Structures are given as structure tokens and as C-alpha cells.
Amino acid sequence: MRVLVVGSGGREHAMGRALATTPDIEILAAPGNPGTAQVGRNLPIATDDIAGLVEAARREEVDLVIPGPESPLVAGLTDALADAGIPSCGPTAAAARLEGSKAFTRSLADAAGVPSPVFRVVGTTSEIDDALGSFDSPPVIKADGLAGGKGVFLPDTFDECEEIARGLLAGRLGDAGATVVFEERLVGMEASLFHACRGTEVVALPHAMDHKRLFDADRGPNTGGMGAVSPNPVGDAALEEATRERIVLPALRRLADEGYPFHGFLFSGLMITTARPVLLEFNVRLGDPEAQVVLPRLPDGAFAEVCAWVAGLRADPPEIDLDPRPTCAVVLAAEGYPESPRRGDPITISPGLDTKDRWFVHAGTRLSDGTLVTDGGRVGAVVSRGATAVDARRGAYDGVSLVQWAGMTHRSDIGVSLHG
Ligand code: AMP
Ligand code: GLY
Numbered sequence: 001m002r003v004l005v006v007g008s009g010g011r012e013h014a015m016g017r018a019l020a021t022t023p024d025i026e027i028l029a030a031p032g033n034p035g036t037a038q039v040g041r042n043l044p045i046a047t048d049d050i051a052g053l054v055e056a057a058r059r060e061e062v063d064l065v066i067p068g069p070e071s072p073l074v075a076g077l078t079d080a081l082a083d084a085g086i087p088s089c090g091p092t093a094a095a096a097r098l099e100g101s102k103a104f105t106r107s108l109a110d111a112a113g114v115p116s117p118v119f120r121v122v123g124t125t126s127e128i129d130d131a132l133g134s135f136d137s138p139p140v141i142k143a144d145g146l147a148g149g150k151g152v153f154l155p156d157t158f159d160e161c162e163e164i165a166r167g168l169l170a171g172r173l174g175d176a177g178a179t180v181v182f183e184e185r186l187v188g189m190e191a192s193l194f195h196a197c198r199g200t201e202v203v204a205l206p207h208a209m210d211h212k213r214l215f216d217a218d219r220g221p222n223t224g225g226m227g228a229v230s231p232n233p234v235g236d237a238a239l240e241e242a243t244r245e246r247i248v249l250p251a252l253r254r255l256a257d258e259g260y261p262f263h264g265f266l267f268s269g270l271m272i273t274t275a276r277p278v279l280l281e282f283n284v285r286l287g288d289p290e291a292q293v294v295l296p297r298l299p300d301g302a303f304a305e306v307c308a309w310v311a312g313l314r315a316d317p318p319e320i321d322l323d324p325r326p327t328c329a330v331v332l333a334a335e336g337y338p339e340s341p342r343r344g345d346p347i348t349i350s351p352g353l354d355t356k357d358r359w360f361v362h363a364g365t366r367l368s369d370g371t372l373v374t375d376g377g378r379v380g381a382v383v384s385r386g387a388t389a390v391d392a393r394r395g396a397y398d399g400v401s402l403v404q405w406a407g408m409t410h411r412s413d414i415g416v417s418l419h420g
Contacts, residue, residue, distance in 0.1 A: 007068025010363035035362025145176035227414030335407025337377035
């Protein structure tokens, strides 16, 4: 089997590593990074170059395309591949609206009876006052469209809410903010649950907790994610069942009924309030850095089997016996992340880092004349597994001390803080 992984982050290196546990697989990555180059062959094609990706998949005669990030999916990568007769394990553009439009998802969730925050959709400044007036306390403000993790605001006052909404409608985030969603602000613990989906059939993957804030104790701005652990400390069988039965399956059935069956990886971002999960968001892909902790808990060969099932290349879903050992990923970021990360600093990784139970996942790295240098905000992550969550965390932080570059930053409480 020859597969093409689309993307260039830590998630895509983690996907490459998981695919590499299948015998006789050939892995291509576009554009990939120095990590994917360790498990396969990189092709110099940008993630948003849909025509280029389809052409490469055809030229290389790949059996399956495995998209990592959301943007090519929302832009129609799977549709373009289908036109060329190439299987993909990502959703069509119509189904990818689950991530591409928060207003679409809120309406769908409402229609499907999925537990959700109270929300209002606002398209012009004249609607702001009325919408704000319907909340007892300042709501969360979200740009409707894709904003690369920068479209969610948690203001403390109604005045700030108004200012942010006006800024978005005035084009502060471009088209992504042309429509704005106001949402009741929920309090609780967060969880990221993942399902491989084929229409209305699902296979549950391990769950995780992401740590989104830049600084320890959940302070500072939201980021793409500064670290993750799997399993989620509050993830039990009851949460898994409630998420599947009350959130994932109703949404998938509704999408299928509307004519947009979802084939791909569905990421449910949940807030657990008074013991029940409420849907914060769907994403149409695996999370980053969640994939780095979720995929190593699958048995060897299972990720490729799941991808093949999602894409319709095999009839029956694979049976998956999860590795019970917890995993922990600590993201190492460049100075200036997330606003303006510095690039080009040489990275040293001590040879002792890589063991059977610990490894470095590349994200924003690049080889410059044979030297590994930083090339993005989230540069990489140290991932470790252990007999217990404490062992996994200790292993990851021991590994962090073996990586170095000028200005390297990381959180020191991944797996300790319970709020994400
Ligand atoms: P999202 O991208 O929609 O998951 O939002 C990013 C982060 O903002 C989430 O992980 C939460 O920490 C926070 N958030 C989003 N929506 C809400 C909400 N309705 N109530 C409280 N926090 C939220
Ligand atoms: N870690 C959250 C995300 O991938 O969106």
C-alpha cells in the first residue's frame, strides 16, 4: 500500500510514525517535514495546492490520501481526489463545514438535539446589541470561519464582547469573521474525543486532553496546543458512551440525512459541565498535538487499517485493542510563539532522547545545510508513554531536558493542570 499524508506539522509526523507500523507500506508526505522524511518521502507540494496534490497522488499512483489539516478539506481536496478516482480518508467540502463554519455546526447540532451552549449568529453590527442582550454574562465570541486557532475570544465584559464583535465584522480576521457566533460561556473540564467515521458508522479512537493556553496554570493566550495527554483524565466509559450516543451519532445522522455523509476523523471538543458533555466544537481531522498522544496508543498496523476502512478500501472496521499505557506530549515552542516565532535557530537533540517509549515529533523544523533548525512556532514535541500518567509525564519532561535551542519555551505543567 502506498499512502500520501498531507500536511507538515507534528500531527503529520505522528501519522507517519503510526502508518510506519504497517509492514510493506510506502509513505509519502506533502509537504512533510524532517520527521516525515524519517518514515517516508517528502514531496514539495503545499497543503493548499489542491490541484498539485491531486496530480502528485495520480503520478505516484497512491492507494490512499490521508489529509492532516482542515484547510485543504474545507477547500475540497477530497472532492477533487474523488473526481480523479483517488480514495481519501477525509470528508468532502460539504461535510467539512462542520469545522469550516461554526454557525453551520451550531445549527446542525441544534437540529440534531446535541447538547450545546446557547448561541446567537450575528452578521451585521446592528444585530450586536440585541444578541448581547440575550446573555446574562459575557458570551464567548467566535469567528464563523477558519481562523487558524485565532478566532475564539473569551472576553470578561460586555464592552469587550462588543469591541471584538465589531472588529471581526470590520474584517479583522478577513472573511472568517464576516459572520460571528456568540456562545454562552461554559465552565468545566475539557476533553478531545476522536472517532473514525464512515457515514453513520464509527470507530472510537483514544481520547485526550489538550492544553491550549500558552502559560502554566492555563494562563496567557490560546495557542494551537502546548501539550496533550491520553487518556483524558476524566474520560471514562460513561463519557465515551454519552459522546458517541448524544453528540457524534446524532450529528453524523443529521449530516447524512441532509445529503453530506461524513467520512473522516471527527474531533469532538467537549466541555464537561455538571457531569454531562457539551459540544464546544467539531473539527474534521485529528488534533495537533492530540494525534501525537492518541496514535501511539493504537496497536501496530491499526492506523492504516482504520484509514483504509474510512476510505472504503476495506469492508469491516478493524478491532482495536488500545494500549492502556498513558502517553504525554510536551510541545516545544520557539521564542515569540504564537505571535511572531523566531525561526532559524539550530536545534540540538541528545541521542539519549529516543527510546522504545519516548521520541521527538517534528513540527516546525527544517534542515539547513544538514543542520536541523527551527522553522515555526511549535517546533516539535517530546512524546513519552509510561506505566502510569505520572511516568509518562516524567519521561516526557526528562526528554525535554535533552532538547535545546536558543529561546526554546514550553509549559511545565502538561498532564498536571486539569483544565486544558
Ligand atoms: P474552540 O476552537 O471552539 O474549541 O475554542 C477554543 C477554546 O476556547 C476551547 O478549547 C475552550 O477552552 C474555549 N471555549 C470555546 N467555546 C467555549 C464556550 N462556549 N465556553 C467556554 N469556553 C469556550
Ligand atoms: N489541539 C487542537 C486542535 O488541533 O485544534
